[in-house]
Amino acid sequence: MSLVGSYVALSKPLVSVIPVFLLAWLRFGIGGVAMLSWLRKPANEAPLTPQTRRLLFLESFLGNFLFSICMLFGVSMTSAVAAGVVMASIPAAVAMLSCLFLKEHIGMRTWTAVACAVAGVILVSLSKQELPAPVLIGLEANLSSKNTLLGTLLLLCAVFCEAAYAVIGKKLVGALGPRRISALINLWGFVLVMPLGVWAAWRFDFAAVTTPTWMLLVFYSLAASVWTVWLWMTGLKTIAASQAGVFTVFLPVSAAAVGVVFLGERLEPVQILAFGVALLGVLLATLPARR
Numbered sequence: 001m002s003l004v005g006s007y008v009a010l011s012k013p014l015v016s017v018i019p020v021f022l023l024a025w026l027r028f029g030i031g032g033v034a035m036l037s038w039l040r041k042p043a044n045e046a047p048l049t050p051q052t053r054r055l056l057f058l059e060s061f062l063g064n065f066l067f068s069i070c071m072l073f074g075v076s077m078t079s080a081v082a083a084g085v086v087m088a089s090i091p092a093a094v095a096m097l098s099c100l101f102l103k104e105h106i107g108m109r110t111w112t113a114v115a116c117a118v119a120g121v122i123l124v125s126l127s128k129q130e131l132p133a134p135v136l137i138g139l140e141a142n143l144s145s146k147n148t149l150l151g152t153l154l155l156l157c158a159v160f161c162e163a164a165y166a167v168i169g170k171k172l173v174g175a176l177g178p179r180r181i182s183a184l185i186n187l188w189g190f191v192l193v194m195p196l197g198v199w200a201a202w203r204f205d206f207a208a209v210t211t212p213t214w215m216l217l218v219f220y221s222l223a224a225s226v227w228t229v230w231l232w233m234t235g236l237k238t239i240a241a242s243q244a245g246v247f248t249v250f251l252p253v254s255a256a257a258v259g260v261v262f263l264g265e266r267l268e269p270v271q272i273l274a275f276g277v278a279l280l281g282v283l284l285a286t287l288p289a290r291r
Helices: 002-015 020-034 050-077 080-087 090-101 108-125 139-172 178-202 211-236 241-261 269-286
Strands: none
Touching: 002 020, 002 050, 002 211, 002 241, 020 050, 020 178, 020 211, 050 139, 050 178, 080 139, 080 241, 090 108, 090 139, 090 241, 090 269, 108 269, 139 211, 139 241, 178 211, 211 241
């Protein structure tokens, strides 16, 4: 989750150079090359069932394709710090979906954590400092405000895509190994985004991309498609999905840290308050219960 938070923040300079659909396609392509050997079925693994195939498709469509598109467009319209605060609601979203689809028991304290996460999102959405660029008066300012609201809504959509990714992943690890899951859902992501990626690549000037940007793209691709997926699926083999959702707190923390340290952003008072409320929700969800 710390790696996810870092590439959520670092995707902001990438989307300023590379179109979103092309960036997503390149990410899946680079990740696919790195995981070619992981596609092979191990001898001790059962053949794919129709249900497993459907789950693999949904895992990639929601957790890879839609999450990447919503997250990249959302970050391009807001800031890395704002993205980090909105992403703080992922633990609450995972808890709700775990209750609905996995029938995991969710206590009152977890529902209180849900309320805190929602409050944090509302606070950051109302923050007037979240305009992505200095704006003038009149229609231009109004358009920028609408873009910021749209960016926040896209980030919220990414939150629920990530929550669905955690819940579906819990069902997948019972049938497949973490490496093969990582490779198969990345392959689906590459296929899903290919039409839009080819369309964006047709008009893009690749020669204009600098060497540091290519290096950042390689790190982004390996972190998003290989390392984080394998680590997450390996962890899901031993703990409940709702408990795993708690660890997503490291996503907004690292995203905000990268935004402040490397991208020159600063935490506004309202953002600090929103971050504190969201983290309070995580604290409520993780404290050990009384015996």
